[in-house]
Amino acid sequence: MHAYRSHTCAALNTAHVGETIRLSGWVHRVRDHGGVLFIDLRDHYGITQIIADSDSPAFADIEKVRAEWVIQVEGRVKARDASLINPKLPTGEVEVYATGITVLGEAAELPMPVFGETEYPEETRLTYRFLDLRRDGMHRNMMLRSNVVRSLRNRMWDMGFNEFQTPIITASSPEGARDFLVPSRLHPGKFYALPQAPQQFKQLIMVAGFDRYFQIAPCFRDEDPRADRSPTDFYQLDIEMSFVEQEDVFAVVQPVIQGLFQEFAPEKPVDADWPRIAYRDSLLWYGSDKPDLRNPIKMQVVSDHFAGSGFAVFAKLLEQDGTQIRAIPAPKGGSRKFCDRMNAFAQQQGLPGMGYIFWREAEDKSGMEAAGPLAKNIGPERTEAIRQQLGLGLGDAAFFLGGKPDAFESVAGRARNVIGEELGLTEKDTFRFAWIVDFPMYEKTDEGKIDFSHNPFSMPQGGMDALMGDPLDVYAYQYDLACNGYELLSGGIRNHKPEIMFKAFELAGYPNSEVEKRFGGMVKAFKYGAPPHGGCAAGIDRIVMLLADTTNIREVIMFPMNQRAEDLLMNAPSDPTNDQLRELRLRVLPKDA
Numbered sequence: 001m002h003a004y005r006s007h008t009c010a011a012l013n014t015a016h017v018g019e020t021i022r023l024s025g026w027v028h029r030v031r032d033h034g035g036v037l038f039i040d041l042r043d044h045y046g047i048t049q050i051i052a053d054s055d056s057p058a059f060a061d062i063e064k065v066r067a068e069w070v071i072q073v074e075g076r077v078k079a080r081d082a083s084l085i086n087p088k089l090p091t092g093e094v095e096v097y098a099t100g101i102t103v104l105g106e107a108a109e110l111p112m113p114v115f116g117e118t119e120y121p122e123e124t125r126l127t128y129r130f131l132d133l134r135r136d137g138m139h140r141n142m143m144l145r146s147n148v149v150r151s152l153r154n155r156m157w158d159m160g161f162n163e164f165q166t167p168i169i170t171a172s173s174p175e176g177a178r179d180f181l182v183p184s185r186l187h188p189g190k191f192y193a194l195p196q197a198p199q200q201f202k203q204l205i206m207v208a209g210f211d212r213y214f215q216i217a218p219c220f221r222d223e224d225p226r227a228d229r230s231p232t233d234f235y236q237l238d239i240e241m242s243f244v245e246q247e248d249v250f251a252v253v254q255p256v257i258q259g260l261f262q263e264f265a266p267e268k269p270v271d272a273d274w275p276r277i278a279y280r281d282s283l284l285w286y287g288s289d290k291p292d293l294r295n296p297i298k299m300q301v302v303s304d305h306f307a308g309s310g311f312a313v314f315a316k317l318l319e320q321d322g323t324q325i326r327a328i329p330a331p332k333g334g335s336r337k338f339c340d341r342m343n344a345f346a347q348q349q350g351l352p353g354m355g356y357i358f359w360r361e362a363e364d365k366s367g368m369e370a371a372g373p374l375a376k377n378i379g380p381e382r383t384e385a386i387r388q389q390l391g392l393g394l395g396d397a398a399f400f401l402g403g404k405p406d407a408f409e410s411v412a413g414r415a416r417n418v419i420g421e422e423l424g425l426t427e428k429d430t431f432r433f434a435w436i437v438d439f440p441m442y443e444k445t446d447e448g449k450i451d452f453s454h455n456p457f458s459m460p461q462g463g464m465d466a467l468m469g470d471p472l473d474v475y476a477y478q479y480d481l482a483c484n485g486y487e488l489l490s491g492g493i494r495n496h497k498p499e500i501m502f503k504a505f506e507l508a509g510y511p512n513s514e515v516e517k518r519f520g521g522m523v524k525a526f527k528y529g530a531p532p533h534g535g536c537a538a539g540i541d542r543i544v545m546l547l548a549d550t551t552n553i554r555e556v557i558m559f560p561m562n563q564r565a566e567d568l569l570m571n572a573p574s575d576p577t578n579d580q581l582r583e584l585r586l587r588v589l590p591k592d593a
Contacts, residue, residue, distance in 0.1 A: 004072055004104075010046025012091050016077040021096065023048060024072045024104065026134065027065050029115045037062050039098075041073060044139075049086075049095040050075065058098040068114055068134070070105035073098050122554070127568040129559055141556050144264065145544045149216055151263060152237050152540070155256045161214040161239070166201035168194065168218070173518065178222035180232075188585040194220035194233075197537060199457060200522050202240040203494055206533040207525040213240045216540065228486060228542060228553050231565040239491070240535035246477055246493055249534055250274075250435060253481070253489065257538065261431055264547045270431045274481075278438040282482075283405070284326075287413020289439075292485035293432035295420030299412060302327045302400070305386050311377040314355075317402045325402040326412060329390045330419050333397035334358035338422070339372060342399055345418060349411045351401070357383055358397035368394050417485065431483055431546070439478035442471040442507065451508050454478050457501075458492035459534075464500050471507045477534070488543055491536025498526045 004024040012021065025043035032038075039050040039062065050073055052059045058073075065071060075096040086092030111127075112120045114134045125132040132138055153163070172179045172193040179193040195201075197219050205213045217238040225231035241249065254274060261270045275293075282289050285298045303324045306314040317323045333339070339356040346354035355374045362369040370383035390398055399415065401408045420426040441460050443453035450471050458476040460466045466474045477493035495501050501523065505515045516523055544556040554560040561567055581587065 008045040009041055009043040009048040010090050012048055012077055012094050012096070014079055014093050017079050017094060019077050020074070020099075021077055022072065022074050023050075023096065025070070026114075027067055027069045027071060029067060030062075030065060039065070039073075041071070042134075046090055048091045049080075049089075050098050051078075051095050052098040056098055058101045061101045061103075062098060065101070065103065066107065068107035068110060068131075069103060070107075072102040072104055074100040122562065123568060126554075126560070126562050129569050133558070138555070141544070141548050141550075142558055144548055145540075145556055145558075148260065148264060148544050148547065149235075149540065151260055152256070153216065155259060156214040156237075156239070159212075159252060159256070161212040162210060163215055164205060164210070164213055165215060166195070166198040166205075166217065170195050170201075171518075173200065180220045180222050183584045183586055185584055196221050197236070198238050199455075200519065202238060202535065203457065203496075203522060203533065204525055206240055206242045206494075207528075207530045209242075211242045213535075214238060217537070219537075225561070225563045225565060227551055228545065230541060230553060230557060230560060231563070232561050235540040236537040237540060238535070238537045240533060242531040242533045244493070244532070244534050246437070246479065246534065249479075249491060249493075249536060253536060253538075254433075257433070257481070257488070257543075260543070261547065265431070268429045268431055271433070274433045274435055276435045276437050279436055279440065280438070282434075282436050283409055287409050287411075287416055288485070289436050289480065290482040290485060290487040291413075291434060291436075292417060292420075292426070293434055293482075294427035294430060294484060295417060296425055297329055297331075297416050297420050299326050299328050299416060300390060301325070302386055302389065305382045305389075306378065306400075306402070309378040309382060311355075311374055314400070314402045322404050323402065324405060325400055326405075326408075327386065327390055328399040328401075328412060328416050328419060329392055330397040330399060330423060331392065331425065332395060332423050333419060334360055334395040335397075336371070339397055339399070342415060342419065345415060346401070346411060349414065351408060351411055354415065355400040356397055357386065357400075359387060359392060359394055361394065374400065433481060433483045433488075436480040436482055437478075438475045439480075440472065441466075441474040441476040441478075441504070444472065449509060455490070455492050456505065456508070457494050459495045460500070460504060463497075464503060467500070467503045467507060479536070481536075481538070484546060486542055486546065487539075488546075489536050489538040491534065493532070493534035496526055496530040496532055498523055501526070 001022055006022045009023055009025050023041055025041045028040035028042040028047060030039055035054050037052045037059065040047050041050050052062045073096065075098040077094050078097050080093055080095055110131065112124050112131055114131055117135065117137050133142065169182060169192045173196065177196055179196065182192040182194065184190045184192060198215060198217050202213055215238045217236055218233055219236055220233045223229065223231050258270050258272065279289055282291055287299065301324050303318055306325045307318045309315050314325050339358055343353050343356065357370050357372045357375045359368050360371055370380065375383045386398065392398060401412050440453050442450050445451050454476065455478055458478045461475045461477055479491055480487050481489035495504060502512050502515055541553050541557055545553050548556050559569065
């Protein structure tokens with residue numbers, strides 16, 4: 001018999017009754033039933049019930065064990081009485097009568113329980129992450145993640161892709177986030193960077209002629225934390241293909257992602273219709289470039305109905321350039337109580353409020369009437385025109401926000417989500433995907449300068465000709481995949497022509513010399529025959545988060561940082577020693593310097 005176990009804690013069943021076996025694992029819990037002791041013994045695979053009475057030679061030793069001790073048990077497999085069978089366990093029809101026990105590792109008093117799913121402060125959970133990971137829910141999440149990665153790899157190989165690894169230490173690159181810099185000992189005063197993504201390397205792989213590449217790639221970005229984003233590092237399914245257009249990328253990605261969700265969440269249907277929504281339309285209709293399409297509400301522009309109206313606030317707004325009024329339809333939201341609650345929501349978000357109209361039965365029972373402060377100000381003809389445009393009726397409502405879209409768009413999107421949830425309009429237990437396309441190539445910064453709005457390596461739609469006009473009118477072959485309100489994937493068709501690349505960067509304020517300095521390897525490669533190519537990257541952490549039905553990405557990462565970008569278990573970041581700083585020729589300035 002093996003030194004530690006003949007079976008795992010999930011392997012025993014009625015076929016083993018009468019056999020002498022050996023198990024090893026953690027004491028999940030101990031129960032004393034007056035002279036009869038029960039231990040739920042747990043390992044990676046499952047749980048087996050151990051029993052010992054006063055006649056057992058192991059009884060005295062079992063009395064001493066406590067939760068989370070690691071023990072080895074020898075015993076005889078017995079069938080449980082029919083009334084004591086536990087159908088929730090694969091081993092629920094049997095138990096092991098203990099004849100011997102060996103303590104392999106004692107556990108100190110636990111700072112948090114492992115048995116059960118009691119909520120504990122995240123600081124405690126991350127400080128003792130090795131205990132947190134023993135809990136059943138966390139163990140399931142980590143195994144889900146492992147199986148998702150395995151499935152992704154198999155699917156990519158099956159589609160003719162090859163996996164290659166790219167460098168972890170590289171040069172700094174302006175890709176939209178802050179780099180983590182690594183000082184060079186051999187080149188004092190110079191720094192490497194941890195890659196924000198394998199972007200340049202995967203494009204070079206295409207130039208090298210490998211055609212279809214993928215990688216489960218670690219990426220490093222010094223970002224502010226959010227519930228759905230790690231502040232330091234994350235993993236993505238990185239993909240690149242040669243001789244492709246945008247639709248070719250979509251045709252490859254959809255069966256991979258759709259199949260993955262069907263495999264790991266079979267109880268939740270995946271709509272096979274993935275619409276293409278222009279970025280500008282997504283912001284207009286949903287107030288977000290990652291819309292939750294489970295919510296059927298679509299916002300609309302209703303400026304014409306308020307121009308020159310009796311509602312002076314909106315009428316005066318519309319006299320300013322670049323302003324508009326948008327409506328959020330709210331089917332079944334036609335009560336003053338609900339409307340007032342949504343108005344308060346807008347105020348909590350930093351806006352003065354949110355106007356509303358709701359339609360109710362007239363007091364004289366003569367039909368339907370519009371109610372609310374806006375209805376009184378703009379009159380029945382305008383309110384009726386709004387109702388007809390929005391397709392609303394008795395018992396419905398509409399909410400209104402005005403100004404420059406950049407100022408209220410995100411709040412409007414959040415309000416749309418709240419309305420959909422509170423009115424029961426948002427679907428449950430399903431996944432709705434959409435491709436967001438036609439991203440603007442450039443945007444104007446707060447300082448009035450032109451800069452890249454997304455990936456600087458995307459091909460402008462229209463090529464060089466498109467770059468000869470107003471940069472703000474240029475669209476890129478850039479796309480995202482949204483699902484249930486999250487961005488799961490981002491990608492683009494790449495700019496593979498040096499002359500177009502130089503012009504694209506010139507418009508963003510980068511002279512040719514700067515492009516050569518920052519991207520010299522890629523520019524050099526493109527001069528020697530670069531194929532048209534494109535690809536994308538899908539966030540594995542966020543995919544697993546959706547499949548695990550959680551909104552906190554730290555629940556699906558084995559050893560995450562906290563919201564202050566600290567590793568409480570390993571005590572990182574930590575202070576360097578003087579010797580380390582001296583060797584790197586660095587000096588740390590005091591905080592107030």
